Amino acid sequence: MITISIISLKGGVAKTTTAVNMAYTPAAVHNKKVLIVDNDKQGNASKAYKRYSTEDRNTIARVMLEKNINTAVIIKETDYKNINIIAANMDLLEANLGTIVDTGRQQQTRFKKALAALDYDYCIIDNVPDINMSIINALVMSDDVIVPVFIDQYSFYGLEILLDQIAQVQEDFNENLFFDGCLITQYQNNEVNNQGIEQLSKQRVPLFNQRIRRTEKKVSESTFAKKPLVEYSVRCGAAQDYKKFVIEYLEGEDARSKV
Ligand SMILES: Nc1ncnc2c1ncn2[C@@H]1O[C@H](COP(=O)(O)OP(=O)(O)O)[C@@H](O)[C@H]1O
Numbered sequence: 676m677i678t679i680s681i682i683s684l685k686g687g688v689a690k691t692t693t694a695v696n697m698a699y700t701p702a703a704v705h706n707k708k709v710l711i712v713d714n715d716k717q718g719n720a721s722k723a724y725k726r727y728s729t730e731d732r733n734t735i736a737r738v739m740l741e742k743n744i745n746t747a748v749i750i751k752e753t754d755y756k757n758i759n760i761i762a763a764n765m766d767l768l769e770a771n772l773g774t775i776v777d778t779g780r781q782q783q784t785r786f787k788k789a790l791a792a793l794d795y796d797y798c799i800i801d802n803v804p805d806i807n808m809s810i811i812n813a814l815v816m817s818d819d820v821i822v823p824v825f826i827d828q829y830s831f832y833g834l835e836i837l838l839d840q841i842a843q844v845q846e847d848f849n850e851n852l853f854f855d856g857c858l859i860t861q862y863q864n865n866e867v868n869n870q871g872i873e874q875l876s877k878q879r880v881p882l883f884n885q886r887i888r889r890t891e892k893k894v895s896e897s898t899f900a901k902k903p904l905v906e907y908s909v910r911c912g913a914a915q916d917y918k919k920f921v922i923e924y925l926e927g928e929d930a931r932s933k934v
């Protein structure tokens with residue numbers, strides 16, 4: 676199983692949109708088995724796959740809190756044959772606090788111990804814009820990190836801190852953790868965007884070639900329809916871009932596995 680963390684310290688950069696759409700293509704087109712892990716107490720990825728409930732006590736929070744958790748209880752089927760999900764809700768807030776005070780068991784490896792041996796081709800983790808214990812858990816379990824970037828005047832906010840954190844997890848827990856690069860989302864062909872991209876390139880931050888175009892109407896409609904954009908509106912710009920992005924990602928993954 677290849678585990679991918681979608682992460683950024685900024686909100687609204689399309690982490691969830693990327694996770695939700697990245698899960699769909701390998702499952703629907705390439706017949707791969709995909710597990711989505713919602714690691715955000717807002718539960719937006721769970722909502723996108725219609726598996727969100729404030730009353731749900733079988734969420735990712737249990738993985739943080741309970742030793743030897745039976746994963747069959749917390750993994751939910753979605754409306755899509757090859758996509759399952761571990762949902763999140765506000766329970767995750769308390770689970771993070773509970774984990775910090777529970778020093779009797781290693782705090783950073785709880786996701787890994789419970790989930791790493793599951794039988795999926797891909798596990799995609801959607802994260803909250805923060806650095807907390809469940810995010811460290813996500814990184815400890817991950818093979819790949821993708822950082823969505825929305826170019827505005829605060830584009831680079833937190834990027835350095837995040838890269839430091841990734842390096843720290845690599846050093847302490849997971850030498851296989853690989854920072855694939857930044858993915859430009861909500862791209863518009865204007866001066867601000869193009870200057871921002873130039874600035875990122877100068878900082879030698881790895882960037883995916885494929886950008887995701889801003890396609891306001893369809894993205895918001897797909898959220899209301901509770902469907903991945905790539906299913907809801909195959910022909911819209913962002914959907915096509917997400918499909919191409921997944922191909923670029925898979926080709927990179929394939930090339931690395933052959934080295
Ligand atoms: N390519 C896009 N074009 C237009 N709107 C987008 C696009 N990607 C995301 N959005 C919108 O931007 C907002 C933030 O996206 P979201 O995925 O929830 O970000 P995050 O998870 O990083 O907070 C949402 O309202 C979403 O519908």
Ligand SMILES: [Mg+2]
Binds near residue numbers: 690691692715719802
């Ligand atoms: Mg989100």
